[in-house]
Amino acid sequence: MTVLKSLISAFSMYSAIPMPKIEWREENHRYSLCFFPLIGAVIGWLYLLWFYICASFGIGAFLRGSVSAFIPLLVTGGIHADGFCDVTDARKCLGDRKKKLAVMSDPHVGAFAVISAVIYLILQAAVLSEIKTVSSAIVIALVFVMSRCFSGLAAVTFRCAKKEGTLQSFSRPAHKTVTILVLVLTAALAYTLMLFADIWAGAAALLMVLICMLYYGISAYRNFGGITGDTEGWFLQLCEITAPAAVLIAEITERALTSM
Numbered sequence: 001m002t003v004l005k006s007l008i009s010a011f012s013m014y015s016a017i018p019m020p021k022i023e024w025r026e027e028n029h030r031y032s033l034c035f036f037p038l039i040g041a042v043i044g045w046l047y048l049l050w051f052y053i054c055a056s057f058g059i060g061a062f063l064r065g066s067v068s069a070f071i072p073l074l075v076t077g078g079i080h081a082d083g084f085c086d087v088t089d090a091r092k093c094l095g096d097r098k099k100k101l102a103v104m105s106d107p108h109v110g111a112f113a114v115i116s117a118v119i120y121l122i123l124q125a126a127v128l129s130e131i132k133t134v135s136s137a138i139v140i141a142l143v144f145v146m147s148r149c150f151s152g153l154a155a156v157t158f159r160c161a162k163k164e165g166t167l168q169s170f171s172r173p174a175h176k177t178v179t180i181l182v183l184v185l186t187a188a189l190a191y192t193l194m195l196f197a198d199i200w201a202g203a204a205a206l207l208m209v210l211i212c213m214l215y216y217g218i219s220a221y222r223n224f225g226g227i228t229g230d231t232e233g234w235f236l237q238l239c240e241i242t243a244p245a246a247v248l249i250a251e252i253t254e255r256a257l258t259s260m
Contacts, residue, residue, distance in 0.1 A: 006031035015039045016077030033152040034182040040148040043075045044141030051137045065129025083233020085113035097225050104230050124241045135198035136251045140244045142190045147239035149187035150213050161226035204246040212239045
């Protein structure tokens with residue numbers, strides 16, 4: 001029963017998918033992070049479905065890319081995009097860590113966040129509109145799973161910047177050994193499937209996620225003294241634009257080499 005409640009709490013918190021209501025208690029969050037990648041699997045499946053529909057009915061690249069960029073927002077309800085905006089504003093703040101954390105907690109959206117969000121969505125739609133092959137699309141679909149595996153690993157291994165908050169309510173009661181094991185195995189499975197789809201695109205995607213993870217840790221510790229729920233969202237958004245870009249570069253390179 002605890003496992004089922006953890007599944008429900010994960011989808012209730014990190015997605016806009018309707019779920020049965022459960023009591024907000026720590027024991028109900030014990031394995032929630034283990035199920036976090038499943039939300040990425042839902043996003044990936046919808047992305048592949050839309051890619052197939054576009055290919056079948058000749059839908060143009062602009063509409064395909066625009067809807068593809070909207071799918072993660074539809075499934076998550078924008079919770080990670082909200083974190084991306086909050087962290088963007090905080091990183092632009094010239095104050096100390098305490099000031100930056102205060103800016104990040106401010107519910108108001110600043111100009112830097114709005115500008116960054118608009119640029120982000122335009123670039124993400126542009127990248128996804130240029131994906132031509134099914135193999136690359138499969139790799140990108142798995143990126144949504146992979147990014148959540150690493151986000152979950154960060155939640156239970158990185159230092160938290162605050163003693164209280166949404167992240168702490170999930171990371172503190174988490175069974176760390178089980179969570180790490182499940183997330184590592186899920187990431188390994190996702191990467192294996194990536195390699196089966198396209199070895200070069202899969203390798204490029206994983207490399208970019210690892211670079212994002214390293215940059216995330218350095219940036220979060222330097223700016224905020226640790227991670228928060230908002231920085232977790234920022235990390236996911238970073239992965240989900242740079243890894244598809246890496247896949248696109250791999251695809252373009254493969255096409256160029258094949259045509260030579």
